[in-house]
Amino acid sequence: MIANTPKPPYYAVIFSSLKTASDLKGYEAMAIEMDRLVQVQPGYLGHESAREGLGITVSYWNSLEAISNWKKVSEHLSAQTMGKSTWYQAYKTRICRVERDYGFENECSIII
Amino acid sequence: MIANTPKPPYYAVIFSSLKTASDLKGYEAMAIEMDRLVQVQPGYLGHESAREGLGITVSYWNSLEAISNWKKVSEHLSAQTMGKSTWYQAYKTRICRVERDYGFENECSIII
Numbered sequence: 001m002i003a004n005t006p007k008p009p010y011y012a013v014i015f016s017s018l019k020t021a022s023d024l025k026g027y028e029a030m031a032i033e034m035d036r037l038v039q040v041q042p043g044y045l046g047h048e049s050a051r052e053g054l055g056i057t058v059s060y061w062n063s064l065e066a067i068s069n070w071k072k073v074s075e076h077l078s079a080q081t082m083g084k085s086t087w088y089q090a091y092k093t094r095i096c097r098v099e100r101d102y103g104f105e106n107e108c109s110i111i112i
Numbered sequence: 113m114i115a116n117t118p119k120p121p122y123y124a125v126i127f128s129s130l131k132t133a134s135d136l137k138g139y140e141a142m143a144i145e146m147d148r149l150v151q152v153q154p155g156y157l158g159h160e161s162a163r164e165g166l167g168i169t170v171s172y173w174n175s176l177e178a179i180s181n182w183k184k185v186s187e188h189l190s191a192q193t194m195g196k197s198t199w200y201q202a203y204k205t206r207i208c209r210v211e212r213d214y215g216f217e218n219e220c221s222i223i224i
Contacts, residue, residue, distance in 0.1 A: 002128045002204045012208055014170055016114045016160050048128050052162040058126055084216055092114050092215035096124055096208035103204035104196055
């Protein structure tokens with residue numbers, strides 16, 4: 001779903017990745033665990049994720065310090081190590097300051 | 113693919129959307145046309161896209177002015193109007209300044 005973030009400014013981490021064919025079960029278990037863990041991090045505001053060949057996960061944070069702390073959580077460090085050695089062909093992480101946002105919601109339509 | 117962006121700072125537009133079930137052919141034709149058009153906009157640096165229920169498209173730009181100019185391109189304005197009336201259940205657009213990035217590429221793995 002679309003993350004329900006507060007009024008800017010806040011921060012976004014855009015994580016774009018291409019997977020390998022290796023250890024798909026291990027990858028899935030890690031993804032579920034990271035999804036659970038990230039949500040209890042101080043300063044976490046929400047995240048959005050989609051994969052269609054290329055995977056894009058955007059997480060939202062209230063400060064750069066919160067992002068830095070999440071990067072250093074031990075389970076997340078292990079995931080980063082396995083990501084490089086096994087799961088990812090390539091990735092790019094971009095740390096951003098969200099300056100402005102706007103949106104739209106139509107209450108009458110059917111989601112597919 | 114992962115966009116080959118320059119050294120930060122640069123700008124990102126994160127467009128997160130949920131589609132309706134309406135006019136899927138019209139939507140697809142628009143998406144192809146916008147994909148073509150965006151690439152010839154001044155200041156465009158690349159984009160990444162994935163949909164898995166939620167759709168996430170991130171486009172990268174060299175300035176806020178370039179983002180503002182792309183928003184006002186007439187074909188893009190028509191797409192925005194149709195987006196609200198027909199194609200999207202909801203969307204959120206976030207304008208960001210990319211402060212920092214880092215990445216990884218493994219030349220030995222097979223992409224899936």
